Amino acid sequence: MICDEVTRDLDAFVDRELAADAAAPIREHISACASCRQRVADREALGRLVRSVPYYDAPERLRARVSGQARRTTSARRLMAWAAAAAVVVSIGGGISLVRSGTARADTPVDEVVNGHVRSLMADHLFDVRSTDQHTVKPWFLGQLDFSPPVVDLASIGFPLVGGRLDYVAGRPVAALVYQRQKHTINVFVWPASGGTPAVQERAVRGFHVRHWISNDMAYWAVSDLNDVELTEFVRALQKA
């Protein structure tokens, strides 16, 4: 491997878009070549700089106009389906709110977890417990669920745990762990499951990436708009933890 070849693949390497067999020789080369190591570091620093710029959220009036216009345009039949699917807020004693979706269609877990993810972002109900401390989040779940979800922080590799909440999937209360990657939220839904395969299944639903696997008798569903590459990295780290 020579420096020119690194130049050719520098961006794909930094963006983790190279296949493992193409990335390995570069990793080896930069461990020995200070100038290529510096170039990789510069690219990574530039990426952090670009990510520091403001994120422009849609103004409320635009959101209101767009929803109003969608409502006028969609057919009455669709509207009725939407009304049937509208979330019903169920309050449980102790002040904990579960948001339950009474969708008309037969929801599979994948639809339900994506709905749960969307709801958590739109209804501004991302957290029941907001903490970056896994030792706060884990005991909180103990008081809410009849199982104990594994809670790990992955801040050391850039996926900080930011909180948790109760959600409702497949007819039962489940743990939703919330992680952050820059501007992206990752919801990890966890509940007990027997059997199943630890192999990760990948899906894309309505613009969100979904990963599902079973490990230690727990079903995991991770949902995010984060790109495939980084979500895969996150899932791997979670499986190893």
Add this chain to the structure above:
Amino acid sequence: MPSRVFEEIVLPHLDAAFNYARWLTRNDADAEDVVQDACVRAVRFFPSLRDDDARGWLFAIVRNTWYSRVSRRAGAAELPLDSTTDDPADGALDPEARLLQQLAVARVREALEQLPADFREVLVLREIEGMSYKEIAAIVRVPIGTVMSRLARARDRLSAVLKPPSLSMERVP
């Protein structure tokens, strides 16, 4: 997907669509117009949506909407930057470090806004939206290899504009 509705599928990506439009247009008013027009088109083309990629689909519509507006008024002067947008500032920093960070952020934003639109958008899609090369290729409608080479050139250009001093400012704690 007759029972799937616009609100449930497109609205969750509205902030991302606006952010993308804001970086394309470089001002709030145009970004709002572009996103609203795009949503009108999105409702019309809604049946054409593939189930798995609402965000990319919406981004592609935003992009087309913006392009057709730009070409319609080609030659029109660029609107001034909106200087009222607040930069996120870390409250934990001391005043001097915060000022330095704000200066660095303002400088990066200006540098990014001055890049050609082709470069600006791949950087925004990759770095801010965190999209994969494949997702970007589908929106920009170029091969994946072009996404890679365009990103490389965009980053070279941005580095040249920013030069080392601001890179070192970024490392201020």
